[in-house]
Amino acid sequence: MPKEAVVIKRVEDDDHHEHHGGGWKVAYADFMTAMMAFFLLLWIVSAADADKLKGLAEHFTPVLSQSNGGGPEILDGHTLVKSDSPNGGGASSENQKRMPSFGEDDPLLVFDSRLRNSADEPTPAQDPPSEAAPDATDATENQVDQEVLDSNQERDLKFSEIQRDVEQQLRDNGLADKFLDNLRFSKTPAGLDVHIIDQPGEAMFASGSAQITPETRQIIQGIAAALEGTEKDVVIAGHTDALPFTSDGYDNWDLSSGRANATRRVLVASGLKPGRIAGVSGLADTEPLLPQRPEAPDNRRVSITVLYPEG
Numbered sequence: 001m002p003k004e005a006v007v008i009k010r011v012e013d014d015d016h017h018e019h020h021g022g023g024w025k026v027a028y029a030d031f032m033t034a035m036m037a038f039f040l041l042l043w044i045v046s047a048a049d050a051d052k053l054k055g056l057a058e059h060f061t062p063v064l065s066q067s068n069g070g071g072p073e074i075l076d077g078h079t080l081v082k083s084d085s086p087n088g089g090g091a092s093s094e095n096q097k098r099m100p101s102f103g104e105d106d107p108l109l110v111f112d113s114r115l116r117n118s119a120d121e122p123t124p125a126q127d128p129p130s131e132a133a134p135d136a137t138d139a140t141e142n143q144v145d146q147e148v149l150d151s152n153q154e155r156d157l158k159f160s161e162i163q164r165d166v167e168q169q170l171r172d173n174g175l176a177d178k179f180l181d182n183l184r185f186s187k188t189p190a191g192l193d194v195h196i197i198d199q200p201g202e203a204m205f206a207s208g209s210a211q212i213t214p215e216t217r218q219i220i221q222g223i224a225a226a227l228e229g230t231e232k233d234v235v236i237a238g239h240t241d242a243l244p245f246t247s248d249g250y251d252n253w254d255l256s257s258g259r260a261n262a263t264r265r266v267l268v269a270s271g272l273k274p275g276r277i278a279g280v281s282g283l284a285d286t287e288p289l290l291p292q293r294p295e296a297p298d299n300r301r302v303s304i305t306v307l308y309p310e311g
Contacts, residue, residue: 155308159192162226162306166194169222178202179215184289184301191232191308194223195289196263197301204302208247210258217266223304224270233278234267235305236260242285242294257282263302278307 045053163185170180182202184195196204196219204216212220227234238260240252260280268274288299 156187158230159187159306162192162230163194165226166223169225170219173218173222175215175218175222179219182215183219188305190235190305192306194304194306195301196220196304197289197299198297200297203297203300205259205262205300208245208255210255210262212262212266220263220266221270224267224272227276227306228271230306231276232309233276233307234272235279235307236264236267236277236281237287237303237305238263238282239287239289239299239301239303240285241296241299242288252284253282255282256284259302263304267304 182197182199182204184197186193196216198204204213205211238256240256245252260282264277264280288294289301290296290298
């Protein structure tokens with residue numbers, strides 16, 4: 001009887017239907033645990049105050065601390081100190097391996113490598129603060145300010161005396177009291193201004209000319225007599241109002257200059273030394289006494305400025 005042929009059938013399977021092993025789950029769980037611990041640490045660091053962070057840093061600082069190892073709790077440590085004895089016994093300090101130094105002065109350096117690098121750099125020595133010496137400059141400035149104040153007060157008193165002397169001289173010369181209203185006194189940064197002004201119905205100069213009236217001459221003579229006992233220089237300026245004036249080419253500029261020069265001649269004739277005349281000018285209507293009323297008669301005037309002494 002013939003033998004039956006043995007047929008071996010091999011079926012290849014690509015293992016698509018087999019279940020995978022569970023090893024990846026363990027790795028994934030470890031990864032998630034580590035991430036949770038990392039974010040928990042970040043939360044603790046961000047939520048803790050400076051004292052707790054310092055205690056945490058002291059706990060993990062790789063140097064010798066006090067006997068209690070940072071305190072009963074992790075976040076309740078003490079200040080770290082160096083040990084005077086070698087760590088471990090008989091070897092001398094020269095043969096000992098140098099311990100890490102970062103974190104000794106400031107435990108918070110442990111958490112920032114940039115701070116550790118900067119802490120390792122030598123810090124330049126600074127001189128101890130010395131007691132501030134009295135500032136001689138302030139004393140000198142105060143002294144100068146006081147001297148200036150005293151000088152200003154003295155000048156104001158002298159100018160007040162000049163004003164009284166002018167008024168008294170005019171009364172002694174028989175000038176009518178009504179013409180005293182044609183005088184105005186004002187103190188300026190340059191000195192004492194004595195204004196001889198026009199009043200309605202009482203002009204100090206003839207209309208449209210530099211001819212001085214008798215009353216104006218008396219006033220100028222009284223000013224010269226009051227200044228005779230002083231050594232102060234004077235500046236004379238003529239002014240007009242804003243009303244246009246022209247006569248054969250003669251305008252407000254010529255008019256103000258002519259009146260200022262006529263005043264100079266009377267002052268010199270009355271005894272004021274010519275060398276004390278520091279300047280004579282005509283300003284027309286450029287510097288009105290009453291800016292809000294440029295056409296007012298008060299703006300027609302001659303100003304004699306008694307100058308402050310230089311220095």
